[in-house]
Amino acid sequence: MEVHCAGCAGCCMDWTALLDDYEADRTRQRGRFADASDSDSDSTSDNTENERRPPFDDDANFVPLTRDEVRTFLDRGMAAAMTPRFWRARDEHEAVEIDGQQVAAIADRPVFFVGLRKPPKPVAPFGRAEPNWLPTCVFLDPTTLQCRIHGDEHFPSECGAYPAHNLELGHETECERVEAAFGGDRLLDDRLSDDELGDGPLLGSQAIGEKLFCHPQPDDLTGVVDRLETGHLRPEDRAECIAVASASSPGTLAISEHHYETGKTQAMEAMPSAGGGDSGNSAPDSASWVGPAIDEWHERYDTAACDDDDSVSSPDLAVTVEEDHGAPETPGWEEGELE
Ligand code: SF4
Secondary structure, three states, X not given: XXXXXXXXXXXXXXXXXXXXXXXXXXXXXXXXXXXXXXXXXXXXXXXXXXXXXXXXXXOOOOOEOOHHHHHHHHHOOOHHHEEEEEEEOOOXXXXXXXXXXXXXXXXXXXXXXXXXXXXXXXXXXXXXOOOEEEEEOOOEEOOOOEEOOOOOOOOOHHHHHOOHHHHHHOOOOHHHHHXXXXXXXXXXXXXXXXXXXXXXXXXXXXXXXXXEEEOOOHHHHOOHHHHHHHOOOOHHHHHHHHHHHHOEOOOXXXXXXXXXXXXXXXXXXXXXXXXXXXXXXXXXXXXXXHHHHHHHHHHHHHHHHOOOOHHHHOOOHHHHHOHHHOOOOOOOOOOOOXX
């Protein structure tokens, strides 16, 4: 497999806003990664929409994390980088009702992923001359369109494997979608080596407790599904789900009370005062650059939305918003790589 990523980062942001409405809808429905809605053993790429389980959020490129990755981000004071994803149930037999919605569940426990947040950032991918505010991974440097944690020990395994899992499952890759929408060559070689095949994507029952988490108390999620759907998730909503994920055990529905309590405390301590899509609760300052940067991006996006001044929408703002808070720099691309 060989991909040409310079100037792209299409798999690290939700660029559906750059498409017309019809294409945007199709792109959202397909999603970036093999999702829980694809996780039945009989899943195939030609599933009809009726057989799928649409998520309550609208992130077309959600990046799910493993339990160990959730714990690592928690330990690093980066809980603010994470957010849950729940799905609509396919039918009433697999559903629990929360906020009047049929939520996909296993053994009456709502199932969810924990993944990376995408605050709005000004980015100019695919050779575009002007930046647009797009939901962009918290770890993507908008100036270079490179990942700030690439090669780091907490680089998500899902990102490291992309787009191999899609190729393995016969799903369209983000690289091919970018090629179709904006031209250029992104997926240069779609043949997978033995190393890239690896253990394959973690799907279905084998993902329980490892990547697909089960909340033991659906009543504790009252309000969360509503807020997730409307984009107004609160820090404590995220902290609750992050804590359950961190307390999960691979292959079982068991939750460790000790890990849950520890995870909840760590998560709440790392959530800075909420801004942007959050709704106003405050918590002690995070030791990490992540939480303050997310809040500042939301504030700057709100300012830019009611201001025509282009200078408030430059990718170069990342120096102030992210690096001045402690974000690691990215090296940039070599001359010629961006052609
Ligand atoms: S962690 Fe890095 S590679 Fe993964 S989506 Fe975010 S910016 Fe992209």
